[in-house]
Amino acid sequence: MSRSTLLQNAQFKWAIFRSDDRLTVIALAGFVGVCSGLAAVALNRALHFMGAAFHGFHHHWWAFLLPAGGAILSAFFLNTLLKERAGHGVPEVVYAVSRYGGLLRFRSSYSRLVSSCLTIGSGGSAGPEAPVVMSGAALGSNIAKYFALKERQRITLVGCGAAGAIGAIFNAPIAGMVFTLEVILGEWRTHNIIPIAIAAVTGTELSRLLQGNQIPFEHQQFSISLIDIGASFGVVILATVVSVSLGRLLKGMHTVASKSRLPRWLRPGVGGAAVGIIGIYLPIVLGEGYLSIQDMIQGSFSPGLVLVVIAVLAKMLATALTLGWGGSGGIFAPSLMIGSLIGLVYYRFLDWLLPTITLSSEGCFALLGMAGLISGMLQAPLTAIFLIVEITGSYEVILPLIIVSALTSTFCYYIEPASFYLRDLIEKGQYMLPGTDARVLSDLTVRELVETDYMAVPNDMLLKDFIDAIKHSNRYLFPVEDRETYRYVGMIFVDRIRPYLFDPHMHAVLMTEQVMEVAVPTVKADDELADVLNIMEHNRLSSLPVVENHRFVGMLSKSVLLDHYRKELIVQTGAG
Amino acid sequence: MEERLLHVFRNTPLGRETLLQSLYFCNTLGASLYIYVPKTTQFIMYFDHDAVQVDLDGSYLTAADTATEHARQLAETGGINPTFLTPKNFTASQLPDISTNFNYMCCPRSISDLSSKIGLGYIGPKVRRIVKSSTFPVLITSPSFKEWKSICVFYGGSNNANKALSWGITLSIKTGFPLDMFTYTDGRSVDYFDEQLEAAKLAHKVKRHVRTWHKISEGKFEESLYTVDYEALAVVGAYGHGLIKDFLFGSKMETIQSWLPNNMLLVGPNCTYRGA
Numbered sequence: 035m036s037r038s039t040l041l042q043n044a045q046f047k048w049a050i051f052r053s054d055d056r057l058t059v060i061a062l063a064g065f066v067g068v069c070s071g072l073a074a075v076a077l078n079r080a081l082h083f084m085g086a087a088f089h090g091f092h093h094h095w096w097a098f099l100l101p102a103g104g105a106i107l108s109a110f111f112l113n114t115l116l117k118e119r120a121g122h123g124v125p126e127v128v129y130a131v132s133r134y135g136g137l138l139r140f141r142s143s144y145s146r147l148v149s150s151c152l153t154i155g156s157g158g159s160a161g162p163e164a165p166v167v168m169s170g171a172a173l174g175s176n177i178a179k180y181f182a183l184k185e186r187q188r189i190t191l192v193g194c195g196a197a198g199a200i201g202a203i204f205n206a207p208i209a210g211m212v213f214t215l216e217v218i219l220g221e222w223r224t225h226n227i228i229p230i231a232i233a234a235v236t237g238t239e240l241s242r243l244l245q246g247n248q249i250p251f252e253h254q255q256f257s258i259s260l261i262d263i264g265a266s267f268g269v270v271i272l273a274t275v276v277s278v279s280l281g282r283l284l285k286g287m288h289t290v291a292s293k294s295r296l297p298r299w300l301r302p303g304v305g306g307a308a309v310g311i312i313g314i315y316l317p318i319v320l321g322e323g324y325l326s327i328q329d330m331i332q333g334s335f336s337p338g339l340v341l342v343v344i345a346v347l348a349k350m351l352a353t354a355l356t357l358g359w360g361g362s363g364g365i366f367a368p369s370l371m372i373g374s375l376i377g378l379v380y381y382r383f384l385d386w387l388l389p390t391i392t393l394s395s396e397g398c399f400a401l402l403g404m405a406g407l408i409s410g411m412l413q414a415p416l417t418a419i420f421l422i423v424e425i426t427g428s429y430e431v432i433l434p435l436i437i438v439s440a441l442t443s444t445f446c447y448y449i450e451p452a453s454f455y456l457r458d459l460i461e462k463g464q465y466m467l468p469g470t471d472a473r474v475l476s477d478l479t480v481r482e483l484v485e486t487d488y489m490a491v492p493n494d495m496l497l498k499d500f501i502d503a504i505k506h507s508n509r510y511l512f513p514v515e516d517r518e519t520y521r522y523v524g525m526i527f528v529d530r531i532r533p534y535l536f537d538p539h540m541h542a543v544l545m546t547e548q549v550m551e552v553a554v555p556t557v558k559a560d561d562e563l564a565d566v567l568n569i570m571e572h573n574r575l576s577s578l579p580v581v582e583n584h585r586f587v588g589m590l591s592k593s594v595l596l597d598h599y600r601k602e603l604i605v606q607t608g609a610g
Numbered sequence: 611m612e613e614r615l616l617h618v619f620r621n622t623p624l625g626r627e628t629l630l631q632s633l634y635f636c637n638t639l640g641a642s643l644y645i646y647v648p649k650t651t652q653f654i655m656y657f658d659h660d661a662v663q664v665d666l667d668g669s670y671l672t673a674a675d676t677a678t679e680h681a682r683q684l685a686e687t688g689g690i691n692p693t694f695l696t697p698k699n700f701t702a703s704q705l706p707d708i709s710t711n712f713n714y715m716c717c718p719r720s721i722s723d724l725s726s727k728i729g730l731g732y733i734g735p736k737v738r739r740i741v742k743s744s745t746f747p748v749l750i751t752s753p754s755f756k757e758w759k760s761i762c763v764f765y766g767g768s769n770n771a772n773k774a775l776s777w778g779i780t781l782s783i784k785t786g787f788p789l790d791m792f793t794y795t796d797g798r799s800v801d802y803f804d805e806q807l808e809a810a811k812l813a814h815k816v817k818r819h820v821r822t823w824h825k826i827s828e829g830k831f832e833e834s835l836y837t838v839d840y841e842a843l844a845v846v847g848a849y850g851h852g853l854i855k856d857f858l859f860g861s862k863m864e865t866i867q868s869w870l871p872n873n874m875l876l877v878g879p880n881c882t883y884r885g886a
Contacts, residue, residue, distance in 0.1 A: 117652060117665045118702075126701060130661075133699065133707075137661040139654075179659055292703075464699055479711060481611060559611065583642070583691065587611050 056225055059187050063194045063229035066177055067236030070170030070198035074237065075244050077147050077162050077169075078203060084155025085321065092157075092317060098310025101320070104156020105306030105361045108149040109299055112362060118145045123168030123364065124455045127196065127218055132459070132466040132473065135185035136175050136192035143172035149362035153302075157320040159309055159352035160363020163203055167364070170199030170237075171218070186606070190226050193219050197230045198237030204250060205241055206424035210234040213417040217455065220467045223607075251328050253427035256398040258434060261391060265384060266402055266434035272376050273406025273438065274445040280350050280372065281411065281454050284365075287358025298360075305359025309352045318345050319352035323371035330374045330400040331426060339382045346375045365454060369407040377403025401431050406438045410446040413453035415439035469607040475563040477602050483595055484559070484580045484588035491526070491546050492517040497534060498541035504528060513579055513586040514550045522586040524550035525579055556581040557590060566590060613641040613713035615749070616695070618648060618721065620670045621677035629681060630755040631873060632716040633688035638785050641713065643685060646695040647677045650704045653697070657710050658880065660743035664736050665722045714875075715740065716749045719867075733867055741848050741878040747777060750867075750874040758873050760821075762790045762842035766862060767798070767806035770847030774877040775812055778845040779819050781875075788821040792838060794862070795827040831862065835869050848876045 091097055112118050118139075123146050130138050146165035154160050174195025178188035193214045201210030211234040215222050291301050313320040329335040337345065353368040381399035384391070393399070401422050408418035418439040423429055452460040459465035466473035490513045491503055503512070512526040524547070531549045534540045556579050557566050570578060570592055577591040617632040619625055629645075636643045646653075648670050654663045673680075678694060685692040697706030720734030733750065741748050763778035765771045775791070782789035793803055803825070807813040816823070826834040838844065848863050867874065 117663070129701065134656045134661065137656050137659075139661050139663055141663075182659065462700075481711065484611065486611065582612060 055184065055187055056228075058181070058183065059190050059194075059225075059229045060232065062177060062181065062183075062191060063232040064236045066170075066174045066191050066194040067198035067201075067233030068240055069173045069177070070166075070195045070233070071202035071237030071240035073143070073147060073169040073173065074166045074199045074202035075241055077151060077166050078241075078245065080147075080151045081155050081162060081322070084151065088156060092313075092320075098307055098314055101153075101157035101306035101310040101313065101356070102303040103306070104152045104154075105158055105302035105356070105359070106299065107156075108152035108158075108362045109302040109360050111152065112145055112149045113298070116141055116145045118142065123164040124217070125459055127168055127171040127192065128220075128455060129459055129464055130171075130175070131189055131192060131218060132220075133464060133476065136171075136178070136189040138168075138172040138175040138192065140172065140176045143169050143176060146362060150364075153306075153356065153361040153363050154321060156306070157310060157313055158306060158356040158361045158363060159319055159321070159323075159349065159368055160356050160361055161322060161365060161367025161369075162363065163200065163366035164364020165362060166199040166203050167196045167218070170195035170197075174233075189219065190229055193226060193230050194233030197234040200237075201234040202237040202241035204421065204425050205238060205245075205247070206421055207231075207234040207238040209417060209421035209424050210237065212420045213414065216414045216417050217412060217453075221469070250324060250425045251331050254331055254333075254395075254397050256394050256401075256428055256431055258394055258398070258430055259392075262394045262398065263434050263437065265380075265391075265393060265399075266437050267441070268384070269377060269380055269399065269402045269406050269434075269438050270441040270445065272380050273373065273403060273410050273442045274449070276346070276350070276372060276376050277407055277410025277442065277446050278449050280353070280369075280407075281450060281457070283350055283354045284358055284454070285457070287354040291359045302360035305355040305361055308355045308359075312348055312352050312355075316345060316348045319349045322367040323349070324367070327371055327374045327400070327404075330378055331397040333395050333397045335378060335396075339379065339386070342375055342379050342382065346372060346379060349375065365411055366408070369411050370404045373404035373407030374400035375403065376407070377401065398428075398431055398434075401426060401428060402434055402438045405435045406442040409439040409443040411454045413443045413447055413456075415443040418443075469603060472564060474599055474602045474606060475567070477606070478563050478595070478598055479559075480557060480561055480563065480566065480580060480590055481559045483563075483598055484590050485594060486588035488513060488586075488589055490515045490522075490586055493523055493545070493547035493550070495546045496542060497544040497546070497549070500526075500546055501535060501541065504535075511577060511589060512546075513589075514546050515586060519584075521584040522556070522579065522581045523547065524552040525554045526550045554579060558582060559587065563595065567592075567595070613639060614644055614711075615641050615714040615716060616644050616646065616708075616712040617716045618646050618664075618666070618670070619677060619681045620667075620718075621647075621672045621674070621680055622669050624718070624753070625669075626680070626684065627753065627755045628716065628718050628751050629684050630688070631749070631751040633685060633690055634755070634757055635714070635716065635749060636690055637688060638787075639781070640784070643690050643692040644695050644712065645681050645685070645692045646697075646708060647674075647681060649674065650706065652704065653706050653708045654701050655708050655710050655740065655744075657743040657745065660739070662736065662739045662743055663705070664740070667720070667722055670721075710744065710746075713746050714749055715744065715746060716751060718753075719750055741876045743880060744878055745880050745882045747845075747875045747877045747881055750876060752871050752873050756873065757841070758787075758843035759841045760788045760790060760839050760843070761785075761845060762792055762838050762872075763845045764847070764862065764866060765791050765793045765803065766796075766847070767793075767803050768847065769810075770849060770877065770879060772806070772810040772812060772847075773881060774845050774847035775807075775810075775816070777875065777877050777881070779812075779815050781843070781845070782819055787843075789819050790839065790842065791816070791820050791823040793823065793825050794831045794834060795825060796831070800825055800827070832865050832869050835866065838870060838872065840872065842872055844870055844872045844874045846874060846876055848878050 146168045150165035171192045174191035178191040196218045197210040197214040200213050201207040211231050318326050349372050377399035381396040405418040405422045409415045419435050493514050510528040514524045555569050577589045580587045651666045699707040717737050722736045723734050761778050763775050824837050
């Protein structure tokens with residue numbers, strides 16, 4: 035076969051791929067999963083290395099400076115070197131997906147990996163999962179950009195990056211997939227699920243290849259009875275209270291830090307130092323805390339009930355101090371830690387209160403507590419269920435897990451309608467799922483919908499001349515302009531002035547300014563379409579004049595708006 | 611509808627020159643002026659296929675309390691009633707989103723580097739990213755305010771050059787200023803460029819609107835740039851051909867921006883031509 039024929043064949047095959055959106059995305063999903071998996075493995079390895087490196091220093095009196103130094107370095111790296119603003123990462127991914135079709139900066143693919151490594155590796159109370167989600171999502175976004183994919187495809191690849199990252203870091207592909215669909219994309223569509231599943235599996239497999247097929251927490255066998263299922267309702271109450279409290283504590287700490295007069299670069303250090311001081315007395319609050327969680331699941335966590343309660347409060351405070359004062363990291367790991375602690379508290383309290391009742395084991399309730407906190411904080415019950423099941427291998431706990439996850443997220447929703455990740459976005463009106471009214475309208479502008487082929491008439495035009503003008507137009511709305519200044523002054527509705535039009539006596543008497551309406555609301559080219567629609571509905575108008583700098587520009591009609599709305603909806607949902 | 615120009619204001623003498631250029635551009639074209647007075651050293655622009663974070667040089671925050679007033683005074687002296695842009699959305703608390711819903715954007719040669727680096731031969735990386743990603747042409751101003759009285763399109767026969775020529779013709783029609791073309795044949799026959807114009811259906815427009823077509827076939831390219839009128843607005847398609855297009859503007863464009871002190875209108879690969 036000649037070279038040119040081979041080239042033609044290759045181009046033809048590539049054209050087939052590019053001709054079907056889904057095939058292109060499926061083809062790239064695996065690649066994105068590999069990249070995000072590598073990012074997750076790199077962060078995991080770096081954290082292990084730093085943990086081992088600093089382990090020997092924790093007994094020194096100056097050990098509290100370690101988290102402070104790590105946080106300051108992290109902030110310096112992020113804010114000064116890379117000029118990227120710190121944040122939890124996941125809200126930014128959701129923001130990009132909801133407003134800008136998943137556009138993320140390339141620097142986000144590595145910035146949070148380094149900064150969270152510095153924060154968490156030095157002892158900060160945060161998790162690596164959110165930074166790795168950000169990293170994976172940014173990789174997916176930039177791979178989509180490199181291949182010049184459409185917005186819909188780019189969003190899917192962002193999801194693939196997130197799923198691959200979570201799958202790799204937890205060795206939990208289903209949790210990665212469910213987290214992406216439930217939290218990042220907020221929608222369950224067939225054309226998303228397949229590529230995301232591929233990415234989650236690819237990321238996980240890569241992690242297993244490089245780190246071995248180990249679940250994060252060693253499997254324990256639990257025997258669940260009706261009593262345990264009944265007792266799990268108590269975990270729901272406790273998890274709800276703690277979730278809401280933790281969310282508010284984080285927000286409050288962030289407010290306190292932002293109002294502080296300390297230089298911006300020093301604030302993470304203050305939070306880190308405070309965590310370090312707490313850590314001297316309660317080392318359990320430092321870092322991710324996975325070793326302590328393992329002890330709790332195994333039922334070998336020795337501190338007593340009072341100390342465990344103190345540990346819950348201390349870990350909540352440490353997390354708020356780390357993240358609220360500018361440290362880089364996520365909320366996953368602290369939620370797992372705090373959740374397992376409250377599960378322990380609840381079990382031991384019940385055991386003390388009702389010694390005759392036989393409950394499963396404190397390890398089981400540690401799992402339920404973890405599920406409750408994740409569900410409450412993220413308001414993502416499915417993610418919690420699958421995550422706990424996959425990272426512990428404890429499928430027998432699934433019934434109480436479902437109860438705790440579903441009910442905790444429901445109760446938390448009634449108290450705090452938005453999850454920790456989405457709260458700020460929803461408050462600012464920036465959370466918009468693709469295919470919703472707000473999202474579709476945000477992609478349309480008055481400028482592109484305005485119809486400019488309207489004939490303006492001067493304000494001193496006689497009615498008989500106006501009737502001539504009507505004869506040459508197919509419109510029933512006529513804007514009126516001042517003859518001298520050309521400023522817009524009002525609108526004539528032809529159907530409302532029929533009595534004058536059919537009365538010849540009025541033709542030489544009335545002028546346009548006498549029959550026009552001045553109280554018609556106007557809109558500007560930069561107005562939001564959601565507001566424009568509200569004005570139309572409130573005033574029962576099907577068209578509105580667009581006026582810029584007192585000059586009439588054109589008319590915006592509801593029918594044109596809805597026509598474009600439908601087309602944009604098809605683009606965003608991938609339907610049709 | 612009126613065209614819109616985005617201007618990021620720097621409250622310094624250099625910034626004043628750049629704003630004067632924007633005012634002249636808006637007055638000449640009948641466009642409206644949108645001024646963004648930055649409150650933070652960063653902002654982000656979301657284009658169709660790229661998110662460009664602009665890290666501003668610190669001088670953009672000079673005398674923040676007088677910036678808006680200075681900009682307004684200058685604009686009113688120029689007979690323009692500007693609109694001051696207030697960001698509504700934020701990617702992060704210190705990272706506002708700036709709309710990309712404009713027809714033009716005005717930039718100095720560099721927006722992230724110190725003012726002292728602004729000079730011939732250097733166009734900053736952020737400005738390059740904006741040119742590459744934007745759907746509108748970017749007006750790169752000369753360091754001092756200079757009125758342009760003609761338009762000169764650099765035509766090399768590529769798709770981008772055709773786009774630049776279309777923009778040049780549009781500007782000429784709107785402003786009434788004469789339009790010239792400049793082509794360095796670079797070993798190609800003169801007929802090649804005529805054929806490219808025919809293929810792009812621009813030949814009849816060129817006959818109608820172009821005053822002089824300078825076709826240079828001898829000598830070095832940079833030496834031939836002396837032919838370009840010093841009062842001309844240079845309209846250039848940015849980004850060349852092949853693999854280097856992602857990294858460089860294109861070899862001719864790099865030479866042009868290194869040698870020509872004129873105001874330049876850079877037409878990037880994603881610019882949407884709206885028709886004359």
